[in-house]
Amino acid sequence: MLEVTALPANYGDCLWIEYGDSHAPHVILIDCGLSVSKNLRQKLEALVARGGQLELVVVTHIDRDHIAGMIGLLEKDFFGVPVRDLWFNGLRHLPGEAFSEKEGERLTELILGKGLPWNQDFGGGPISVDSVGAPVDIPGGASIHLLSPDDGLLKRLRKKWIDVCDAAGLYADPLAEHIVESEREGFGGGNAMDVDALADAPFIEDVAEANGSSIAFVFQYGTHRILFGADAYPSRLLASLSAVGEQPPYKFALVKLPHHGSKANVSIPFIKALNSPRYLFSSNGKIYGHPSPEAVARTVRHGKTPELIFNYETSLTSPWNDALLIAQHQYSTVYGAEGTVTVSLP
Numbered sequence: 001m002l003e004v005t006a007l008p009a010n011y012g013d014c015l016w017i018e019y020g021d022s023h024a025p026h027v028i029l030i031d032c033g034l035s036v037s038k039n040l041r042q043k044l045e046a047l048v049a050r051g052g053q054l055e056l057v058v059v060t061h062i063d064r065d066h067i068a069g070m071i072g073l074l075e076k077d078f079f080g081v082p083v084r085d086l087w088f089n090g091l092r093h094l095p096g097e098a099f100s101e102k103e104g105e106r107l108t109e110l111i112l113g114k115g116l117p118w119n120q121d122f123g124g125g126p127i128s129v130d131s132v133g134a135p136v137d138i139p140g141g142a143s144i145h146l147l148s149p150d151d152g153l154l155k156r157l158r159k160k161w162i163d164v165c166d167a168a169g170l171y172a173d174p175l176a177e178h179i180v181e182s183e184r185e186g187f188g189g190g191n192a193m194d195v196d197a198l199a200d201a202p203f204i205e206d207v208a209e210a211n212g213s214s215i216a217f218v219f220q221y222g223t224h225r226i227l228f229g230a231d232a233y234p235s236r237l238l239a240s241l242s243a244v245g246e247q248p249p250y251k252f253a254l255v256k257l258p259h260h261g262s263k264a265n266v267s268i269p270f271i272k273a274l275n276s277p278r279y280l281f282s283s284n285g286k287i288y289g290h291p292s293p294e295a296v297a298r299t300v301r302h303g304k305t306p307e308l309i310f311n312y313e314t315s316l317t318s319p320w321n322d323a324l325l326i327a328q329h330q331y332s333t334v335y336g337a338e339g340t341v342t343v344s345l346p
């Protein structure tokens, strides 16, 4: 079995992956939203009750909507669940001079204080496409092919990280995300939506350092491949995918779109390079107005009869459940309940 569940994470990400034997599946956790949800706590309690472990915990990057819940989770020792390895690029992993005085940043402090395994799959070093070649084997017959970040993107983050820590102490927050989203005003909704115009709106790529530093990858289990885009830049993802040696469009069973489906991270060339029946948009739309109408329109317009999977039903996602639009553009929609949606891959 292979199942991906988007758990309630407000405008952030919290993704729970199960694979292997359905009675005792292997588990991977990617990010933890703004706080530890009741649903996640219950899943972890069930996991510890059956003597399981987290094969991998990935903290994709330092923005609050991915890391804040993870800090809470480490403080609670994952509710007793052992962790095989935790992937996270801390300041020590960013190219440049060694530690800054701000290495006491909260997550780093917790990882070290609790003696957790840290980037063990990379010999304790940085997670970067420039230092990792082959796919990484994960227990249970899965593997992960890294797509993002690269050394240049980590280096950019290093400067930003120090600036932010110096100014505010502790970890960075969405201050780094200085792309101003204005979708709410631009979203007429309903039948008035012009999908072609939205899709063709000018694309300006994300420049936020933290997003660029995102750990994004292809997860493979059996014949299935899933693209987990974190909040990465599409140009970085495309460059990594083209280096794999396959011809586009790249086939995936599921794509978790980068940056919650932001118009600055979902470009037409990116969608055109993918061949997937399912696209996951993870956000409740708060603060940043994700997913952007432009990004959904690009997926609808250039995806191949895509299923749009939204973990929240909001004023930004519900207009896509429109019979006329669906008939016109040949796609389908799935909505989660209160932020939870599970995708079971056949």
Ligand SMILES: [Zn+2]
Pocket: 011, 012, 013, 063, 065, 066, 231, 259, 260
């Ligand atoms: Zn995010």
